[in-house]
Amino acid sequence: MSGDCNIGLIGxxxxxxxxxxxxxxxxxxxxxxxxxxxxxxxxxxxxANDRLVGADSxxxxxxxxxxxxxxxxxxxxxxxVDAVIDELQPLLDKGDIVIDGGNSLFTDSQRRSDALxxxxxxxxxxxISGGQDGARFGPSMMPGGDESAWPALKPILQGISAxxxxxxxxxxxxxxxxxxxxxKMVHNGIEYGDMQMIAEIYDLLRxxxxxxxxxxxxxxxxxxxxxxxYLVEITAQVLRIKDDDGSDWVDNIWDKAGxxxxxxxxxxxxxxxxxxxxxxxxxxxxxxxxxxxxxRQKLNAFYQPKQSLTNYDGLVDDAEAALYAAKxxxxxxxxxxxxxxxREYQWKLNMANIAQVWKAGxxxxxRALDPIQKVxxxxxxxxxxxxxxxxxxxxxxxxxxxxxxxxxxxxGGVPTPALSNALAYFxxxxxxxxxxxxxxxxxxxxxxxxYERLPN
Numbered sequence: 001m002s003g004d005c006n007i008g009l010i011g012x013x014x015x016x017x018x019x020x021x022x023x024x025x026x027x028x029x030x031x032x033x034x035x036x037x038x039x040x041x042x043x044x045x046x047x048a049n050d051r052l053v054g055a056d057s058x059x060x061x062x063x064x065x066x067x068x069x070x071x072x073x074x075x076x077x078x079x080x081v082d083a084v085i086d087e088l089q090p091l092l093d094k095g096d097i098v099i100d101g102g103n104s105l106f107t108d109s110q111r112r113s114d115a116l117x118x119x120x121x122x123x124x125x126x127x128i129s130g131g132q133d134g135a136r137f138g139p140s141m142m143p144g145g146d147e148s149a150w151p152a153l154k155p156i157l158q159g160i161s162a163x164x165x166x167x168x169x170x171x172x173x174x175x176x177x178x179x180x181x182x183x184k185m186v187h188n189g190i191e192y193g194d195m196q197m198i199a200e201i202y203d204l205l206r207x208x209x210x211x212x213x214x215x216x217x218x219x220x221x222x223x224x225x226x227x228x229x230y231l232v233e234i235t236a237q238v239l240r241i242k243d244d245d246g247s248d249w250v251d252n253i254w255d256k257a258g259x260x261x262x263x264x265x266x267x268x269x270x271x272x273x274x275x276x277x278x279x280x281x282x283x284x285x286x287x288x289x290x291x292x293x294x295x296r297q298k299l300n301a302f303y304q305p306k307q308s309l310t311n312y313d314g315l316v317d318d319a320e321a322a323l324y325a326a327k328x329x330x331x332x333x334x335x336x337x338x339x340x341x342x343r344e345y346q347w348k349l350n351m352a353n354i355a356q357v358w359k360a361g362x363x364x365x366x367r368a369l370d371p372i373q374k375v376x377x378x379x380x381x382x383x384x385x386x387x388x389x390x391x392x393x394x395x396x397x398x399x400x401x402x403x404x405x406x407x408x409x410x411x412g413g414v415p416t417p418a419l420s421n422a423l424a425y426f427x428x429x430x431x432x433x434x435x436x437x438x439x440x441x442x443x444x445x446x447x448x449x450x451y452e453r454l455p456n
Contacts, residue, residue, distance in 0.1 A: 003064035005031040005053055007156055009072045010061070010084060012039050015128075016074035018136035019101070019160070024049050026159045031055055031064035062091045068152060069096040077104045085112065094120030097149045101128050103262055106178030106185060113145050113177055122149035127184020129362035130162065138162035140362030141171035142187070142354075144180025162361025170361045174354070175347035182341055183354055186334050189266025189280035191363050192259075193330040194231055196283035196418040201323050202235070204405065205316070207309035207414050212239040212248045222320050227327070229366030257287040266337070273340045278425055279330045282417040309412030321401035326422035328394055331372060332385040333425065339383050352376035386429060399426065
């Protein structure tokens, strides 16, 4: 006998709890289960909502759900997801739906889908972006897997998702197998690059002698224009936070950046599919380099000091234009990777829908996604955004600023791996002739490798 809850959630960490509160706000009746029962009990008591049902066992949890059961897993990616599915599977019936809402590797989602489908259980890998606030008030959601589950999930997931200014839900069906988590992975790869490029602009402005408040004012100003985005907005806020002693909080943070792996996954997939994902890759390497703090201190003392980075008229304007150009190029690389993955894995990815899903709720939400969505609505099969009139107009207006800024950074010894790579990609991808002919000649000379002549 089935219960009355129209959806259930397993895993009551911060993201899980906030997602449940979001579900309740949108009229759902929710069953919840956590391996530590006291967490479930405390959450149910604090919520004080008669549409929230806490379960002290997986069997009680499953019994509380109406059929077909819809279950969201918000547990740590990897083996914990498999462990929960293994426990759940004997308790489920054909037609039930399991949704993995964590940051799972897309190949794991594909494997789980392949394993559950013969059992008649629908598996959905759903990328969720927006952090704990997004989960609470409206995340960006990227579901993919067994499409027969979508009609039952659509009103629930679109109901709790973020909405664009036009009222569009930031939740659309991505495609088969592991496509949902692949799209989320690429989202995170773009996020890595965007954060690194913003940090490099901050470093350049700081190197000219500007203080944090002045830099924050610049980011505030940029956020009112074409660079309007969540990451630019919060950068200004972070730069203004004061520590307990009144000093700038950001100056007291150890310059060692961590990572959870999604950026690395994106870089690996770009390499495996033969698509330049170099901005993400450089951002991953930049975090790895930052973690080698002790080594950097020794080398800082070992080599002569950097040259000073002198200000020049228009530097701040160049910084805005350079960041905008690099941001567009990062999006172009990300969507090119999605296009190649769609071919390789035979997914029917809708690029306009992906741009829409990223327009609100997620970490990389930005004004630039509006024209990107329009580009794909007009040219759904476009392989590279840089072939669009929008990109040509914007990049032609910004590339000189990016060149000037990077030239000054190089002279002053300020590292700009992601910004520099954006320009290198731009120059490379628009070059009709690259020096790979020499590389092919070298390979053939020393190893008798095959090579091709120019087409007639």
